[in-house]
Amino acid sequence: MLDQFLSGAIVMGFAVAALLFLSYWRRTGQSLFLTFSASFFLLAVNYTWLALTNIPVEERSPLFLIRLLAFSLIIVAIVQSNTKRGR
Incomplete structure (x- = not known):
C-alpha cells in the first residue's frame, strides 16, 4: 500500500x-521548455504504468525504453538550446 x-x-x-x-513554454515560446514538459x-506515464501493474522486474524493458526516450529528449533539447545560443 505504501x-x-x-x-x-x-x-x-x-x-x-x-x-x-508547459506554462514556461507558453510564456517564452522556447522549445526547450516544451521538450522538458x-x-x-x-x-x-512511466511511473503510472509501473504503479498500476505488477510487472516482474525481468519484464520491465518497455518501461526502461520510455525512460530512455524521456532522458534522451532532455539531452537533445539541452544540446540544441546551447548550439542556438552560440550562433
Missing part, C-alpha cells in the same frame, strides 16, 4: 513539473 502511495506522489511530482514547463509527461 509503495502505491509513494508512486502516486512521484507521478504527481512529474505531472506538476510537466505543467510548469514532454519528457516529464513521459516519466509520469
